[in-house]
Amino acid sequence: MFTYYLDLALRSLKRNRMLTALMVLAIAVGIGASMTTLTVTHLLSGDPLPGRSQHIFYPQVDASPAGYSKSGPLDMLDYRSAVDLWSAHRADRQALMAGSEVKVRAPDTTLPPLMVPMLATTSDFFAMFQVPFQYGTAWTAADAASRARVAVISSDLNDRLFGGADSVGKTLRLKDSDVRIVGVMKKWRPSPLFYDVRAGRFAEGQTSSFYGKPEDVFMPFFSGLDVNDGNFWQFTCWGSVPRPGHLQDAPCVWVGLWVQLDDAAKVADYRAFIANYAQQQKQLGRFATTQTRMPGLMEWLVFNHVVPSDVKLQTWLAFAFLAICLFNMIGLLLAKFLRRSSEIGVRRALGASRGAVFAQCLVEAGMVGLVGGIGGWLLTLLGLWLVRRQPVEYADLAHLDPGMFGLTFALAVAASLLAGLLPALRASRIAPALQLKTL
Amino acid sequence: MDILPIFSTLRRHKITALLLVLEIALTCAIVCNAVFLISQRLQRTEMASGVAEHELLQVQVANIGKPANGKSRAQEDLALLRQVPGVTAAALVNQVPFTNSSSNTSIKLDPAQKLPTLNATMYMGEGLIASFGARLVAGRDFTADEYLDYDDMRSNPELQNKVGSVVITQALGERLWPGQSALGRNIYMGDTSVRVIGVVQSLIRPSLFMGDDAAQWTMVFPLRLSAASASRYVLRTAPDQRQQVLSEAAKVLRKADPHRIVLKKDTLDDIRGAFFQNDRAMAGILVGVIAALLIVTALGIVGLASFWVAQRRRTIGVRRALGATRRNILNYFQTENFLLATIGIVLGMVLAYGINLFLMTRYELPRLPGMYFPMGAIALWLIGQLAVLGPALRAAAVPPVVATRSV
Numbered sequence: 001m002f003t004y005y006l007d008l009a010l011r012s013l014k015r016n017r018m019l020t021a022l023m024v025l026a027i028a029v030g031i032g033a034s035m036t037t038l039t040v041t042h043l044l045s046g047d048p049l050p051g052r053s054q055h056i057f058y059p060q061v062d063a064s065p066a067g068y069s070k071s072g073p074l075d076m077l078d079y080r081s082a083v084d085l086w087s088a089h090r091a092d093r094q095a096l097m098a099g100s101e102v103k104v105r106a107p108d109t110t111l112p113p114l115m116v117p118m119l120a121t122t123s124d125f126f127a128m129f130q131v132p133f134q135y136g137t138a139w140t141a142a143d144a145a146s147r148a149r150v151a152v153i154s155s156d157l158n159d160r161l162f163g164g165a166d167s168v169g170k171t172l173r174l175k176d177s178d179v180r181i182v183g184v185m186k187k188w189r190p191s192p193l194f195y196d197v198r199a200g201r202f203a204e205g206q207t208s209s210f211y212g213k214p215e216d217v218f219m220p221f222f223s224g225l226d227v228n229d230g231n232f233w234q235f236t237c238w239g240s241v242p243r244p245g246h247l248q249d250a251p252c253v254w255v256g257l258w259v260q261l262d263d264a265a266k267v268a269d270y271r272a273f274i275a276n277y278a279q280q281q282k283q284l285g286r287f288a289t290t291q292t293r294m295p296g297l298m299e300w301l302v303f304n305h306v307v308p309s310d311v312k313l314q315t316w317l318a319f320a321f322l323a324i325c326l327f328n329m330i331g332l333l334l335a336k337f338l339r340r341s342s343e344i345g346v347r348r349a350l351g352a353s354r355g356a357v358f359a360q361c362l363v364e365a366g367m368v369g370l371v372g373g374i375g376g377w378l379l380t381l382l383g384l385w386l387v388r389r390q391p392v393e394y395a396d397l398a399h400l401d402p403g404m405f406g407l408t409f410a411l412a413v414a415a416s417l418l419a420g421l422l423p424a425l426r427a428s429r430i431a432p433a434l435q436l437k438t439l
Numbered sequence: 440m441d442i443l444p445i446f447s448t449l450r451r452h453k454i455t456a457l458l459l460v461l462e463i464a465l466t467c468a469i470v471c472n473a474v475f476l477i478s479q480r481l482q483r484t485e486m487a488s489g490v491a492e493h494e495l496l497q498v499q500v501a502n503i504g505k506p507a508n509g510k511s512r513a514q515e516d517l518a519l520l521r522q523v524p525g526v527t528a529a530a531l532v533n534q535v536p537f538t539n540s541s542s543n544t545s546i547k548l549d550p551a552q553k554l555p556t557l558n559a560t561m562y563m564g565e566g567l568i569a570s571f572g573a574r575l576v577a578g579r580d581f582t583a584d585e586y587l588d589y590d591d592m593r594s595n596p597e598l599q600n601k602v603g604s605v606v607i608t609q610a611l612g613e614r615l616w617p618g619q620s621a622l623g624r625n626i627y628m629g630d631t632s633v634r635v636i637g638v639v640q641s642l643i644r645p646s647l648f649m650g651d652d653a654a655q656w657t658m659v660f661p662l663r664l665s666a667a668s669a670s671r672y673v674l675r676t677a678p679d680q681r682q683q684v685l686s687e688a689a690k691v692l693r694k695a696d697p698h699r700i701v702l703k704k705d706t707l708d709d710i711r712g713a714f715f716q717n718d719r720a721m722a723g724i725l726v727g728v729i730a731a732l733l734i735v736t737a738l739g740i741v742g743l744a745s746f747w748v749a750q751r752r753r754t755i756g757v758r759r760a761l762g763a764t765r766r767n768i769l770n771y772f773q774t775e776n777f778l779l780a781t782i783g784i785v786l787g788m789v790l791a792y793g794i795n796l797f798l799m800t801r802y803e804l805p806r807l808p809g810m811y812f813p814m815g816a817i818a819l820w821l822i823g824q825l826a827v828l829g830p831a832l833r834a835a836a837v838p839p840v841v842a843t844r845s846v
Contacts, residue, residue, distance in 0.1 A: 019745075022738050029731055067554050103501060103700075113700050115501055204650055205802070208717070240629055242596060309802055310721055313476075317728055320469050324732060327462040328739035334455055335746030391716045422454070 009364035027372025030325030032379025034318040048190035056297040066288035075198035076235040082255035091259035095125040100231040105173040106161040116216035120224025136168035136183035144220040152183040157216040177227045205309025211394035329419040337427035345435025358428040365420025373412030463783025466736045468790035471815040480722040484715040489641030491572030495707035496674040501700035509667030525680040532564030537714035541645040547627040560644035563662040578637030581661040589662040606637040610655035737826040744830035756841030765835040772831035780823035
């Protein structure tokens with residue numbers, strides 16, 4: 001029966017090619033626009049550490065003077081608090097991190113020096129965030145303790161300096177120090193770059209910078225601070241900095257601490273731990289406030305409004321557009337079905353039930369949706385290609401994954417069935433006698 | 440033209456008519472808001488910088504650790520740059536408009552104040568105001584003996600108190616002392632204070648991280664930078680010599696010290712272009728959406744009108760046989776479309792206002808100006824009339840003889 005309906009639908013669609021093409025086009029354009037923006041939103045609002053993000057937390061205490069930070073602790077930690085919390089080793093894993101820009105040369109090559117972003121961090125970073133390695137491994141705790149001059153580099157930097165070859169054991173010149181490469185990361189592109197996300201609530205929706213690539217050079221925290229001294233970025237300061245870029249004793253927050261806590265009891269313990277720490281520091285006179293905060297990873301992303309407001313606006317627009325396309329399609333389908341009133345009248349007179357007519361009409365609408373879905377899929381690919389050409393940090397992420405590919409067709413068919421509902425209902429109510437009279 | 444028969448016909452096609460009205464309403468609402476968003480975005484890209492944009496160039500070199508003699512390095516570099524043919528001014532500065540990299544500080548109006556009044560950006564560099572081409576509107580620029588060496592101040596924080604003077608923008612003065620002259624007033628930063636000796640008309644901050652309202656909260660300090668503490672050389676030249684000067688300047692700087700990297704060399708026009716790229720891209724997307732919407736709506740009208748014409752062929756024939764002219768038939772369909780469009784537009788206006796209210800709360804957009812409503816209305820009336828013209832002409836071409844067939 002269904003194949004018969006399909007045949008009927010095909011005949012009917014062929015009969016008025018112009019109208020059919022119009023409907024297919026409307027669905028395709030609407031689906032293309034909404035799937036493009038939906039894919040971008042989906043990519044930008046996803047979980048950067050699937051399956052692990054629920055165990056990752058970002059503890060914060062506040063060393064700033066009274067009244068400086070009115071809405072909770074500042075987004076990063078001062079050096080002393082960060083090192084205190086980290087060296088207590090109260091979490092399952094913990095990593096300190098501080099960012100800077102560093103001058104890099106590969107002494108074995110003739111390439112000109114580069115300025116690349118560097119992250120000074122502790123060895124748990126790689127295990128905690130499950131960073132994949134192409135060659136070598138992370139540095140060991142012993143390397144870190146002895147302040148060894150070692151580094152892990154990104155696959156991008158490895159491609160640029162060594163043409164993608166195994167560079168473990170080779171030397172890099174970072175600023176004025178020689179550093180041995182111990183590991184090369186595989187392509188790793190968490191979206192967003194969650195551990196560098198901060199201050200999003202002040203960004204007025206312009207948060208596309210959160211989707212940048214990971215740093216190119218990773219060094220053990222303390223040796224990194226030595227090697228690139230004078231180039232570290234502060235998040236904010238509440239007093240003057242005697243030596244800019246050297247922040248260890250400055251009244252500034254600039255260090256991030258991420259911890260992994262594997263169960264609820266540990267999370268509660270850690271919250272109590274930082275609360276105690278703040279209390280104790282207040283008694284010592286170093287803190288003016290005891291405010292603390294420890295959001296989980298996803299909570300921190302929401303707190304920072306990571307999805308750029310332009311992207312949200314585009315999604316709204318695209319769906320409004322799809323709605324208009326649907327109205328359009330309802331109108332056209334109605335026109336199409338009612339134009340065939342006499343034919344439907346004959347079918348009804350020959351014994352087709354209302355349900356059968358309804359089903360036939362819906363099959364026809366669904367077929368338009370399916371073809372429109374193919375057009376929509378092509379337009380989505382085109383749309384994503386356009387997104388990739390845009391000057392935004394997340395441009396290279398914009399690809400259609402299988403889930404979204406399936407959703408494209410599901411949405412197209414669902415939308416056209418929805419649009420076909422009313423016209424099909426009207427068509428099935430056609431009184432046969434009236435139509436036959438005028439034949 | 441008699442409108443009543445049109446209404447009685449439409450009453451028989453309630454659902455189709457309603458669909459058309461809704462489609463027009465939704466299109467109208469979105470087009471009004473999208474055009475408004477485009478104008479907002481484009482307006483933002485026009486934001487005044489207060490500098491001689493078409494004449495400025497920036498060459499940024501990589502911070503080379505700590506050069507042994509940063510002060511003389513800087514003076515030598517500047518002397519060489521001033522000799523480049525076409526260069527009318529050169530300065531070593533800490534920051535440049537639209538580069539998204541800035542130093543900022545909290546300021547107070549009273550040292551006893553517990554919390555700062557606001558956060559302003561700090562420009563420094565010898566001869567910065569003249570080289571940038573910022574226009575003084577009150578007071579004066581710094582004199583040569585007012586400048587202090589930034590490096591000396593860094594090694595000896597005591598010297599901070601010796602800075603003494605500052606030049607601010609009109610907007611910052613107005614924000615700090617509304618309706619009064621800023622000249623001679625004191626601004627406090629930490630433990631030090633500076634006196635306002637000059638006011639420039641405008642000088643935008645390099646990054647708008649505090650929002651567009653704070654774009655002009657700018658201070659300029661009489662501090663001389665060295666190659667150890669700054670990396671941005673700003674050159675001024677005639678607009679048509681920019682490219683030449685730029686490559687020559689980079690060559691000169693590389694030659695003066697072969698160990699450094701020239702990170703960037705750009706005209707300020709290009710830097711500005713890149714800064715507002717997102718706004719322009721969004722405006723482009725919105726233009727595309729508007730065009731697509733209007734086309735889809737027009738096609739929808741064509742489709743429905745064609746259907747109605749085909750359905751009413753016999754009625755049209757009867758009317759023609761009873762004496763109606765072609766023009767009467769044409770006018771009938773045009774008027775019908777005009778009525779539907781008008782209802783849609785009225786609904787659309789209400790919807791446009793609602794969407795704007797939503798955007799105002801969610802995206803801090805200003806209220807939709809009234810002039811967008813008539814513009815949206817005219818656009819949709821025009822689209823409607825254009826779309827219906829084809830089917831209406833076909834209707835007008837129906838011969839009266841149709842009335843005699845198959846009745």
